[in-house]
Amino acid sequence: MPRAxxxxxQQAGHLLMVPxxxxxxxxxxxxxxxxxxFRKVPRDSNWFHTLGSATLTAFIVQTVTxxxxxxxxxxxxxxxxASIQFITNDLTLGWLVRGMHRWGxxxxxxxxxxxxxxxxxxxxxxxxxxxNWLLGVGLLVLAMLEGFTGYLLPWDxxxxxxxxxxxxxxxxxxxxxxxxxDFLRGGQxxxxxxxxxxxxxxxxxxxxxxxxxxxxxxxxxxxxxVTSPPWSDEAAGRERAxxxxxxxxxxxxxxxxxxxxxxxxxxxxxxxxxx
Amino acid sequence: xxxxxxxPGETPEHEDAEAHLPSxxxxxFGFAGAVALILLGLIISFWAxxxxxxxxxxxxxxxxxxxxxxxxxxxxxxxxxxxxxAEEPVEEPEEAEGYTRSKFLxxxxxxxxxxxxxxxxxxxxxxxxxxxxxxxGYPDVDIGPLENYPEEEWxxxxxxxxxxxxxxxxxxxxxxxxxxxxxxxxxxxxSNRCVHLGCPTQPQGPPGExxxxxxxxxPVTLSATTPSGFGCPCHGxxxxxxxxxxxxxxxxxxxxxEFSIIDGSLWxxxxxxxxxxxxxxxxxxxxxYRPADPGVHVDGPEQVFYPIVP
Numbered sequence: 001m002p003r004a005x006x007x008x009x010q011q012a013g014h015l016l017m018v019p020x021x022x023x024x025x026x027x028x029x030x031x032x033x034x035x036x037x038f039r040k041v042p043r044d045s046n047w048f049h050t051l052g053s054a055t056l057t058a059f060i061v062q063t064v065t066x067x068x069x070x071x072x073x074x075x076x077x078x079x080x081x082a083s084i085q086f087i088t089n090d091l092t093l094g095w096l097v098r099g100m101h102r103w104g105x106x107x108x109x110x111x112x113x114x115x116x117x118x119x120x121x122x123x124x125x126x127x128x129x130x131x132n133w134l135l136g137v138g139l140l141v142l143a144m145l146e147g148f149t150g151y152l153l154p155w156d157x158x159x160x161x162x163x164x165x166x167x168x169x170x171x172x173x174x175x176x177x178x179x180x181x182d183f184l185r186g187g188q189x190x191x192x193x194x195x196x197x198x199x200x201x202x203x204x205x206x207x208x209x210x211x212x213x214x215x216x217x218x219x220x221x222x223x224x225x226v227t228s229p230p231w232s233d234e235a236a237g238r239e240r241a242x243x244x245x246x247x248x249x250x251x252x253x254x255x256x257x258x259x260x261x262x263x264x265x266x267x268x269x270x271x272x273x274x275x
Numbered sequence: 276x277x278x279x280x281x282x283p284g285e286t287p288e289h290e291d292a293e294a295h296l297p298s299x300x301x302x303x304f305g306f307a308g309a310v311a312l313i314l315l316g317l318i319i320s321f322w323a324x325x326x327x328x329x330x331x332x333x334x335x336x337x338x339x340x341x342x343x344x345x346x347x348x349x350x351x352x353x354x355x356x357x358x359x360x361a362e363e364p365v366e367e368p369e370e371a372e373g374y375t376r377s378k379f380l381x382x383x384x385x386x387x388x389x390x391x392x393x394x395x396x397x398x399x400x401x402x403x404x405x406x407x408x409x410x411x412g413y414p415d416v417d418i419g420p421l422e423n424y425p426e427e428e429w430x431x432x433x434x435x436x437x438x439x440x441x442x443x444x445x446x447x448x449x450x451x452x453x454x455x456x457x458x459x460x461x462x463x464x465x466s467n468r469c470v471h472l473g474c475p476t477q478p479q480g481p482p483g484e485x486x487x488x489x490x491x492x493x494p495v496t497l498s499a500t501t502p503s504g505f506g507c508p509c510h511g512x513x514x515x516x517x518x519x520x521x522x523x524x525x526x527x528x529x530x531x532x533e534f535s536i537i538d539g540s541l542w543x544x545x546x547x548x549x550x551x552x553x554x555x556x557x558x559x560x561x562x563x564y565r566p567a568d569p570g571v572h573v574d575g576p577e578q579v580f581y582p583i584v585p
Contacts, residue, residue: 077441077442077443078441078442161474161475161509164472164473164474165472165473165474165509167473168472168473168568168569168570169472169570171568171569171570171571172568172569172570172571174580174581175580175581175582177568177571177581178567178568178571178581178583178584179408181568182407182408183404183407183408185407186406186407187406187407187409187411188410188411188413188566189436189437189444190443191437191440191443191444192440192443193407
């Protein structure tokens with residue numbers, strides 16, 4: 001016997017599985033999670049393929065730290081700056097969480113672009129994955145809107161004037177620009193409404209859109225699978241060619257009825273070889 | 276029999292299954308309307324209820340009569356003649372396929388869902404978008420007694436443009452008293468908002484001491500200066516002393532304010548946009564435009580890109 005588990009241990013193991021089995025029987029979630037985590041990927045996938053998950057991780061960090069920051073942040077012109085100072089200087093570990101959110105925002109955007117570059121250079125945007133590229137572009141736009149709306153929230157001089165310039169930049173767009181800027185400001189002048197609506201967009205509207213698009217994006221990744229890198233033998237169809245020729249008996253010549261082994265060149269002349 | 280089998284898509288079993296379905300009927304609509312009338316009558320008038328009850332009885336009777344026709348063994352009306360009997364079962368399923376009950380229910384569910392969705396969404400969307408486009412106007416602002424504005428001198432005035440909104444509505448303007456022109460006081464009042472992208476422009480000259488003065492509203496801060504022009508620190512826009520663009524990315528001259536004099540105090544009115552100023556001081560010729568966002572052309576060929584400015 002290679003391994004003799006004590007009876008007690010086995011019982012404990014079963015006991016642990018009881019809630020998992022209970023959940024699986026009623027929801028199928030455990031199987032779904034296993035399918036998601038242990039699905040097949042090309043054998044020559046490499047570290048570059050982790051950039052998407054890294055971006056997702058950055059987004060999750062932003063979500064978690066953002067939710068916690070919202071406990072203390074006050075989106076009104078009189079209190080916003082003071083509440084940020086309070087978070088940074090007075091709250092235990094506030095400096096860390098705010099720092100994670102502030103720098104994580106840049107990390108998120110950088111990873112987005114790296115992931116996008118990987119997909120482009122690997123040709124992973126091609127059929128049948130065009131739709132996922134489009135979804136990814138939507139995610140990029142929403143992520144940048146997160147950056148734009150989040151930048152105002154500290155309500156310091158940099159934040160204020162950067163947003164003034166940003167909104168007026170939108171106003172110069174032909175035809176709809178002036179309407180867009182009025183919508184962003186919540187009126188004719190930057191003020192209380194601007195800050196609170198930027199806060200609402202930053203923490204409710206845009207994250208909702210981001211989460212929805214991420215779900216669709218992941219669904220398509222799971223449905224369509226991961227692409228091999230461009231240097232992949234398999235992706236280039238080389239192995240498939242081997243399989244075909246092997247079926248025709250050209251790679252490993254089969255013995256004839258009389259026991260003699262044909263040479264490969266002979267095989268191609270019998271009419272059974274490649275066209 | 277052979278005749279029937281030759282018809283495409285029609286088998287005897289199919290007809291058999293179809294035969295047990297009650298034929299389509301319009302009476303439930305009338306019955307439902309009558310019930311609605313009864314309920315309405317409970318609120319408005321007894322007679323409406325009575326009429327509703329009568330209608331419900333009539334339509335209910337007609338509905339039941341229609342549904343139970345087969346059970347009672349009554350011949351179907353109109354299509355009863357024996358020679359046409361072979362044709363009748365063909366036509367009915369075709370009609371049914373055109374607009375079946377399940378299709379009606381599907382359409383009704385989707386339609387009702389859409390209606391409910393619209394009822395909820397339209398006001399919310401309107402609330403999200405519309406308030407931003409309501410013309411909030413610009414309240415007049417008292418920026419202090421006239422003694423503070425000596426003739427031919429520039430003052431940098433920082434004021435609260437909307438007392439209700441507090442410090443967030445602090446704005447700055449450059450004010451010069453041009454003296455009397457034809458017995459009428461003249462002031463040049465230029466907004467400090469750069470018309471490139473909205474940064475605060477600075478006077479090109481030494482700022483004087485800051486002094487706070489009381490007004491009938493919120494106190495304002497004055498500072499005398501002797502500018503040679505105005506410049507924007509953000510992207511290098513430069514303006515001359517009348518606010519005309521001389522260099523950099525701005526697309527028009529600096530915005531200005533209307534003014535009035537009430538009880539010896541200078542009051543700021545609405546801001547307005549300016550394309551270009553000809554002449555100087557009291558003699559300046561200015562064409563006023565509605566206040567536009569920075570970067571928006573108010574004249575010239577580019578104005579076609581901004582046909583409607585909210």
